[in-house]
Amino acid sequence: MSDTNTTDNTDILIDISTAILRAHDGVLQFRALDDGGKSAKRLPFGPFMPDRHRTMEIGLRQWVREQVGVDLAHVEQLYTFADQGRYKSGEGRHVVSVGYLALAQGRMGPEDDAGGAWANLYGYFPWEDWRDGRPDMLDKIIMPALDKWLAQNDEARARVRLAFGRDGAQWDEEFVLERYELLYEAGLVEEAVRDAPHGRDTRARQKQTPSPPTLGTAMQLDHRRISATALGRLRSKLKYRPVIFDLMPDRFTLRALQQTTELVLGTALHKQNFRRLVEKSGFVEATGETSRARGRPAELFRFRHGNRADRPLAGLRVSGGRKSSGSK
Amino acid sequence: MSDTNTTDNTDILIDISTAILRAHDGVLQFRALDDGGKSAKRLPFGPFMPDRHRTMEIGLRQWVREQVGVDLAHVEQLYTFADQGRYKSGEGRHVVSVGYLALAQGRMGPEDDAGGAWANLYGYFPWEDWRDGRPDMLDKIIMPALDKWLAQNDEARARVRLAFGRDGAQWDEEFVLERYELLYEAGLVEEAVRDAPHGRDTRARQKQTPSPPTLGTAMQLDHRRISATALGRLRSKLKYRPVIFDLMPDRFTLRALQQTTELVLGTALHKQNFRRLVEKSGFVEATGETSRARGRPAELFRFRHGNRADRPLAGLRVSGGRKSSGSK
DNA sequence: ATAGATTATGCTCAATTTGAGTATAAATAA
């Protein structure tokens, strides 16, 4: 608008990347691709081609189909990242990156495991898994490193306090992206080093970081950033929309539902209260069947697609409990 | 990636549009521009130019500064729309539209009212304002029209049920975008007619709609869609983050805070309980001053920037009350 | 067959939160 003169470069390539998550066998996984020799994994992605893709979601489904052969259920746009320097595609064209979240069910066909398969998401965000209590690395590695960084960068203090729950603030499991971004800015994840070999604060970072940044595992391009967004969004959405059921198979025990919820939230929950919560929510109905496993058989439930229901389409308002590690 | 051949068109223009909202004198307003003769208003917007704008937010701030001269406080990305046919820029290039939400304080300088000024957002979404009870137009106009549409379009029934709270479902004030999208698909808002003069279901729509679509007021391009997204996001965010205070002046009475909250949510709230909620939340502290108005003077409060606080950075978990119109 | 071990499920109980009022206070307008 207004004074847009035609010599300005507005020519842009849009890449669409999708974090496909599932809960499988007690592990929160994402669909990862390997690209042969390269070490870092990536998400399925490809360019948005308006001539072929009427919408971005159509484009995304095409790339996902071609690259990993998975059919997606729930799909949701996450965020559009456009900062220069966070995405090195190299071809000179400016790249804008649109991230999507997709959910898949735990048990799938056997062929979908070819060429890269599923990887443990918490391997890339180990500080996010609090199911067995607060991870050691937070106090042993992350906090000291952040403190060192803050000494030269005090404006970030309030953000660190909020994101990492310091100085009396509470840890909020939804701030996954905020934490990753701070670790990136502090030069504590590999992507930060990779993206800015001659960047603005290379000196500072080298001085600050005696130990090499080895927090979690790097991904290609901005894919870990997108994955962080995905996890944060899923954690928050759980609480106000019944998305957890998109991760569940057709029928499931309440224990399985709880484990999946804990997996996503990265916290342990009180079993009896979780049961009460779920039963009262009306999202679930008993099938009459039971599952055989170790202890007493558990009733199998199925998701009640709320078609004739009258409840407010809430999520599971889980609230974590007061102490640290719950009552496993 | 993979089989991207170079003949494909991936050349894209990105437009950044910003819905700037404020609560002013009991009215929820957005910053609107007029463009002279054209009837429909628009939001401030302009192209993203990667050479000039290191991030999209920088670009947005530039367009906002140039076009409306407002300084923004809270700014947040909403969504990236890329469906063809919803944005007629005409120049042949594919346009992708990124929407942003910005909040401004109620009372601002006098000069910011030049060239377009602020418009009442609910004039564009009259079905969203339930402060005086359920709007008549819902049962008199919208529901019958939707029923007519559904008769030829049954797959949308579940969406309508959820978005408009029919058949036992509850009205959820956050589903602003979903409602607008359905009205658009049903051909009940002017933009739908404007965007598709020779579109796929023109016949059907003409047959279905005896009365011309006059729901609310149209905006240019996809700006009403973006505004719907903005309102929905703000309504939902209110409940889990203290964003309401970004709409408030430096000091305010609890009544003013409540009115702003009601304005955004479009519902009436119980006064005494709102007070209790806010006081307990710890977000607010008394200043000792009082405001003089009609009745008994009210204490003036200010927002406590939660710097040394220990509360979970929640929002105001307002819940609307059970009956329809609350206890004004 | 029996004693754990293991898991599921039922139930209690106090603390807290929530929805909905009633009551009182402090100002202005008539």
Next chain:
DNA sequence: TTATTTATACTCAAATTGAGCATAATCTAT
């Protein structure tokens, strides 16, 4: 001075929440 208006305090029952204890139904190891 009285009515009106708004603010604020307080009550009360219902519902929700956090935390456990208790019991049930199965499997595993002896």
